[in-house]
Amino acid sequence: MSSVANWNGTMVFGIGGNFQNWATTGWSAPEAGITWIDGYQATLEFAMPAPQADQTLELAVLPVDVRIVQHMYTYLNGLFLGFVVGKRGLQEFTVTINREFFRPDGLRNTLTFVCPKAVRPRDLGAGLDRRILSFAFSLLSLYPAKMPPPTSTET
Numbered sequence: 001m002s003s004v005a006n007w008n009g010t011m012v013f014g015i016g017g018n019f020q021n022w023a024t025t026g027w028s029a030p031e032a033g034i035t036w037i038d039g040y041q042a043t044l045e046f047a048m049p050a051p052q053a054d055q056t057l058e059l060a061v062l063p064v065d066v067r068i069v070q071h072m073y074t075y076l077n078g079l080f081l082g083f084v085v086g087k088r089g090l091q092e093f094t095v096t097i098n099r100e101f102f103r104p105d106g107l108r109n110t111l112t113f114v115c116p117k118a119v120r121p122r123d124l125g126a127g128l129d130r131r132i133l134s135f136a137f138s139l140l141s142l143y144p145a146k147m148p149p150p151t152s153t154e155t
Contacts, residue, residue, distance in 0.1 A: 007048040034136035060139040
């Protein structure tokens, strides 16, 4: 198994973006500012030392503009992180990831996005696109989760 690129904090999608360093399967060619999931599932793989604290995953995504509401299930290393219901326009999704979801050796972490309602816009009369689309990604960030504010123990 070949090694994967180290995590650098932010993936930028679209033409000129850096997402291709981590993209493995299920991604279309980049477009201006976005990259579509092409099919029902896409993955990103990255190397990252096991974090000492929980992490925050932040996504900026755009659902395909068709009459079928899109759903996206998000996983890290096979463990469920969250569920997104597509709404019109660009939307941000944030989820806290338990640090134990990351691989202890840090060599290969896999983010998987599963979109069971992906559609071919052409089949719905919504343009000529023959790809199977669900969500386009604009940005993905992963950073340490904010610690809760300290509580006072004074009486």
